[in-house]
Amino acid sequence: MTARGMTDSPRPYTLIAELTYRCPLACGYCSNPLTLDRHTDELDTSAWSRVFAEAAALGILQVNLTGGEPLVRADLESLVAAARERDLYTNLITSGIPADGARLARLAAAGLDSVQISIQDTDPQGAAWIAGRDDSEAKLEMAAATRALGLPLTLNVVLHRGNIARVPELIALAERLGAARLELANTQYLGWALANREALLPARADVEEARRQALAARERLRGKIEVLFVRPDYYADRPRACMDGWARRYLLVTPDGIALPCHQALGITSLHWQNVRAHSLADLWNDAPSFRAFRGEDWMPDPCRTCDERETDFGGCRCQAFALLGDAAATDPACALAPRHDLVVAARLRAETPRATEPSPIRLRRLRSAS
């Protein structure tokens, strides 16, 4: 949404509705929490409908229906309709699996506005390595079905050591499928991805080459495909403006109803997270201590509190500070000015060393009680 300075008040524009953590795939970089198995008591249709109504009342304009895999929710059509009833711009964020063109048509009829499909790799072996299985063909069918319905298509690719060399092929695929947007987003090394960092973090030269390819494609395809490239913050020297600032523009609800400011925040175990089953969205957004914890600048340590960048990056990622240092209020180690930037430098150095086997083994993301 429109970028503004951090002086203006927090106002959520986007609800990220994680409808379920069930998923047929098992990506080793998945942004879901490592504690998947504790969140299987999913909100039902009417609870989500209430969340959508409260979200709209709070000023939210868009909803991302995501997971896990939202297509495994039998009531997805009703949820799309419920979101549209509140006039929310409704995005389906899916792996495309289980692929079902007729289902997609029903979702479109229910008012779905856009579809984002994840592509793991253009190489079937690479896809199977990272996701535990290869669904390339079924995904392409779902992409084609999306276009046939006249819905805008985004392809989302999480880049890592295993697929970063195939950015040109991924761009060609987006062109062939008639995508409106191609997100080439490097892995954020948190949660499952942090557990797999040794296998996933690419060497610097590979990141730079991919970036060059992406920027060239962005120029060439301007007006046809919006090509986005997100660098790994490990190579950026300044942190990302994570979620446009803590609890400032985004509100996320987990399958079991926990309200969070971002995907990874559940990992910050020093904060107490509250549930939409017990509180209204407005109360959580405005008053929950966890949401207030890192708003504005008061929490900032040195060197952030006097740094000129603090209105641009909001002091970086709190989840990364907690994951790497056990202190959510520490300076994000991705920042070259951070006292513990050495942790990121060390990981980068290891990424330059060739592995004994490429790709090296990874821990796949699995739900013990998977359906």
Add this chain to the structure above:
Amino acid sequence: MIDQTSRLRLARQVRLKLDPRSGKQMLLYPERGLELNEIAARVAGLCAQERSVARTVAEIVDEMVAAAAGTPRERIETEVLEFLRALEDRGLLAVQKTGPHEPEDT
């Protein structure tokens, strides 16, 4: 490239919505939104009616003159074209070319 004779329509994925919080028009598209200023909001509204650029500019200038806003025509024209090109870059506009002599309908 957009010029004065281009006919404009918002791409299918775009929804215009009045933001009840700010009272401003928002242009919503996949996972994004643009807050529109007054001129941009008028342009987006007129795009919904498939006008040509020339006609859109003329209409907005007339309105602003009527409102005694006193903004020079060139400034408005530039702003309209800049906004349209920004939309085009994002793939949010369905542009149709018309020949220079083709009659304008409303």
